[in-house]
Amino acid sequence: MSQQILRKLRLTSQILFFALFIFLLLKSEFRGSFKAVQGDIRLPYPVSIFLEADPLAAVASALSSHALYRGLLWSLVILIPTFFLGRFFCGWVCPLGSLNHFFGSLKSEKKRGRQRLDSNRYRPWQKLKYYILAALLASALFGSLLVGLMDPIALTVRSLALGVLPGLNYAFNSVLDALYGTQVAPLRFAADAAHFLSKDILLSFKQPYFRQGVLLALVFAAILILNLRITRFWCRALCPLGALLGAASRWSILGLEKRRESCTDCNRCELDCQGGDDPVPGPPWRKAECHLCFNCVGECPEAGIRFRLFPPRSETVERPELQRRRLVAGIATGTALLPILRSTPGFAAARDPRLIRPPGALDEGSFLARCIRCGQCMRVCPNNALQPTWLEAGLEGMWSPVLVPRIGYCEPTCVLCSQVCPTGAIWEITQSEKLGQSKDGGDGNPIRIGTAFYDRGRCLPWAMARECIVCEEWCPTSPKAIYLLPAEAVDSSGQTRPVRQPYVDPEKCIGCGACEYACPVQDQPAIYVTSIGETRSKVNQFVLSRERPER
């Protein structure tokens, strides 16, 4: 059969794109290099290209921000061919689609014989994804990019980067430790070899830790396991990107022709149907559901079906056939969601003081209009400082980035998170802008992400008559935002001890959190950063003037 080759091509494409996806995901960990750099230290690969080529991210962020950020123009490479050909992205490119495809092809008790055919029939619940899409796009139109929670690319990057890969890294290290622990020479040699081969690509430089990692991994596992019941349940029923591409293929010219005269009703075309789009004789073929996997034409022994341009219309349902009332309900849900989410105190009136956003992050409203929660910023952060939020940014901001100085501080010369952000929620900045070196742009003021405060009851020179000053040592601004004044503290024996007690100058503090990170009071540090004074906000301020200090 001439169309047999198509499924082989499709499989090749899936493998290549999946490999590329994983390669770029691995390369989105910061590795550094031996090449000395004066200016911005950057990643060598375009690691966010899958996210930038994602039409849903582009459409939704265009709705919410009325613009298209940087590389999101790449999404047209997917969207425009979809107009002509249909959902080729789902079947040929999408990494989550390929994973679902693989898990859907595993043997399963729930998909044997008749049940397997039945499970691949078109079901009206497949329309659910269109209503989900309608709700998400409506909320985007009103300024919130909730779409990121369900966008398949963002979801896959987030789940793998924050949930799965850190776990694998831990497991890998445990095996290495066990091998090294044996004191058996060949095993230790094997461990050395494995370590050498994997240390620059597979193994993380340092074990990454992420809040929510377990939850993210579990959600991802659930999506994959659903395939054992219904092949590509996620893609058929839930995926908003699939829905968008299905809607976009309304006028596409590639379609399935059913030739009744050659068909023997063997139903083999339905055995491995990915989309649940009814390639079988009888019901019409559903264009918006088809992933163009070409399994049906590959299986057909009689040339009873084949793909061709401009197929006869009578056998095709070209539209998703949505029910107007449900569509309206979807839009209404998305529309109503935002006012409710934003009329909680957490959004403006009483924001969580520890909601420290990465440098370059836009004002909270604009930020939530752009952040798709892909987790790229968190993966690239060399200090593991950026973590997914739970409810610190409200339900609306779930899994968006927050800086947790106790885990890691923000290196003042580092701009990696702003390099990888695909949507401009963290606007691309340069090192000079961040440091406030006005020569190369910026207004001469450094980008502040918060301000440090002392908890004098826990601070060694303040409360316990001991020298310390580690916070001052680490303070990266010049002149230092932490200054020391000599004082005399009395210890328990009544002796006077000279100490230097630290203070914060809010005019100079940039909120990087190096002091909090380095504070030797390990469990609950004696200096901590809150978001007050962050450059991105007009209202989250407290000192009257914050001029750039004299140099």
Added chain:
Amino acid sequence: MTKDVNLQNRREVVSRLLGLGALGAATAGLGIWLRERSRKPERVAAGSPHKSFTVPPDPSLPEVVVARAEDPGALVRKVIDPLGGIRRFISPGETVVVKPNIAWDRTPEQAANTNPQIVAEVVRLCREAGAAKVIVTDVSTNEARRVYQRSGIAEAARSAGAEVILPGERGFREVNLGGDILTTWPVFEPFLTPDRVINIPIAKHHSLTGATLGMKNWYGILGGQRHRLHQRIHETLADLAQFMRPTLTIIDAYRVLIRNGPVGGSLGDVELHKTIIAGTDPVALDAYAAKAFWDLDSDRLRYLRIAEQRHLGSTDLQKVRTKVIEDGQG
């Protein structure tokens, strides 16, 4: 048991009971064995691989050499020659660890890390003297991957023929340093096993000790929560100096971070002195540099006094054999 048990069944019964008995005995044995093994978990017993990397003193040679020059590389050779030449310190086939300060995400101009050209020149000298392996490493303060790249040291040292080792999570060993304050602490393994160690700190301001020089550079061999050590910094520094007795110390004062140390960040904090202070007496070298750039007498640097009491060197700069080479000389 019923009457109709036949022979075959009886055999089955016996063998089943024997099998279960064996399983029970094995389980009990395993349980008792595991109970015998039960110990309260304790910290890993630390070894104490105390080792001096020094060379024998030579009364005909100076203990401290100070020189000035435009080129940092040439400057290295200018101070090493009067000290007896590199062959006095490095013999062919030896493994040498060079310990610059590679601590902060700063460029060479900002003078928070050792000058990469100086590091490279020291590596080259060691190679010329026939060292089998020259390792350049430091346990960074800021994120190591960024620091090694930004400081320019990784590139310079590697192209000069050194093996550059980034401190990751692996490779630390619990060691008893045998100090008053500093007892058991994780030490980065490359510092434990070499034949020779060359310390190349950069001279910087520090709020707690006035200046951070050669002895303070040994913080960079430690892992763990080393921030706690600041509470007793003077005793800790003396402990470290007692543990790490370097072959040679070369204080980089080409650019000196005169204030806002040890991180700096502004070129306004940097003074250009184009100087190196090198020698075999780590105490005298620190005392000299503190006096030269911050006008700090050794009374103000308590750790030097403690080190002197422990016979690690001398703070009496009048008595230390010092050779100062002015610009254009040598």
